[in-house]
């Protein structure tokens with residue numbers, strides 16, 4: 001007979017085996033830094049890449065390299081097929097209704113800029129409002145700010161509480177007949193908060209307001225279902241989900257994308273061009289001007305295969321354990337204060353220490369081979385909200401281990417030694 | 421460890437804990453802010469210049485140990501110096517933290533020598549230089565916010 005303790009122990013052993021199997025696929029994790037094993041805890045900035053992603057990109061350049069959507073020759077057809085195959089993988093990953101709704105971009109930042117520019121030009125005018133939240137990344141603030149400056153609309157900000165959760169009543173109060181669009185993070189990069197986006201979207205929809213979800217930090221940790229969320233837009237970056245830099249996605253509901261003017265002009269996004277008039281291409285190509293990052297797109301396809309091939313039960317259990325272990329261990333260290341204590345968190349622990357600046361902590365941890373991010377994490381308004389200039393942020397991925405969290409804790413003891 | 425000790429020398433840790441001339445100066449003739457957006461280091465530097473001489477110098481603000489100690493040490497070194505002397509010390513400091521000052525024993529540099537380890541930590545050179553750049557610009561009577569980015 002198995003007691004419940006046995007079950008936990010067994011699960012732990014199984015999880016450990018699972019983690020080592022995952023680690024094997026990431027060559028960089030074998031690196032040494034300052035003569036120490038690399039402990040990479042800066043995954044919210046960018047994740048490492050598995051062998052399969054590196055191989056896919058290498059294979060493209062060695063065997064398929066050519067421009068897509070234009071040649072009739074063999075290579076171009078093969079490359080187009082590979083690249084467009086990624087669109088279908090993305091559709092399936094997000095559970096979108098059609099590949100017409102999958103626009104490829106350079107990343108979350110470009111996805112949001114695309115919407116702020118194109119949707120903004122068509123639907124936002126003087127006196128209107130754009131609503132965001134107080135925990136947004138600069139890339140989900142500045143494009144809207146620029147739009148407001150251009151049009152004379154106002155940028156409204158839904159506040160967060162001390163734990164780092166959106167105050168839903170305040171958010172609801174800010175939704176009104178002047179609100180043209182809402183932009184909100186699925187998961188906060190500075191605090192780790194998982195927002196109740198489905199509920200927040202439905203509240204906006206009561207006023208028929210479309211919602212853009214910044215999914216940059218959610219995509220590597222959560223299963224995403226855009227049809228279930230019912231958001232109008234969802235933005236993500238390949239490089240935060242084990243894929244290459246310079247590639248990302250904008251999901252948009254087909255009817256909304258159709259009502260929007262093109263973003264950039266150029267090749268690929270047109271059906272026909274004369275000096276008098278240009279007829280634009282169909283979705284999603286209308287929003288994809290110029291030769292895209294083909295190798296990166298194909299690498300992203302391999303990252304999606306990697307992600308969808310994972311045992312998601314193991315992923316959530318493992319990531320939950322890591323977050324819990326880090327939270328527990330850091331809370332026990334005197335002088336350490338965790339910033340962001342939302343009930344629902346994913347992958348991120350931000351903290352400050354009495355009398356030691358995050359930048360100094362970062363340097364000392366680096367000497368121990370531990371990579372963390374220190375600074376404002378492109379979320380200066382969040383830092384202002386907590387009255388701090390910066391935090392240390394440890395952020396986790398599937399390949400991190402409890403031993404690495406122990407290394408972080410030892411690293412913080414070093415900090416204390418240096419700063420006695 | 422040896423590397424860390426060369427960065428966080430006792431003088432630096434001590435000045436970080438007890439910064440000198442850490443106060444507002446209402447009668448200052450020049451007030452300038454220095455800001456490093458990357459890490460949020462933010463200081464205000466106060467200078468009282470009388471007849472080309474730094475009659476008084478102080479600072480306020482917050483930031484990492486390296487930037488704060490550097491500002492503190494700077495104020496102790498520059499009080500009473502002429503503008504020309506101050507610029508000379510700035511040059512020495514600059515070449516020290518960027519690793520251009522070779523074959524000098526750090527002892528001959530006095531308190532400045534404590535910043536010799538910074539050159540091994542390229543990411544921290546900006547921290548060490550922030551207050552100095554602010555001072556340099558203040559002497560030039562530039563009135564803008566100084567940013568090292």
Ligand SMILES: Cc1ncc(COP(=O)(O)O)c(C=O)c1O
Nearest residue numbers: 107108109137139189214216237
């Ligand atoms: C929440 C969030 N939004 C947007 C971005 C911007 O992503 P990218 O720089 O890949 O465009 C980031 C990346 O740091 C992020 O964490």
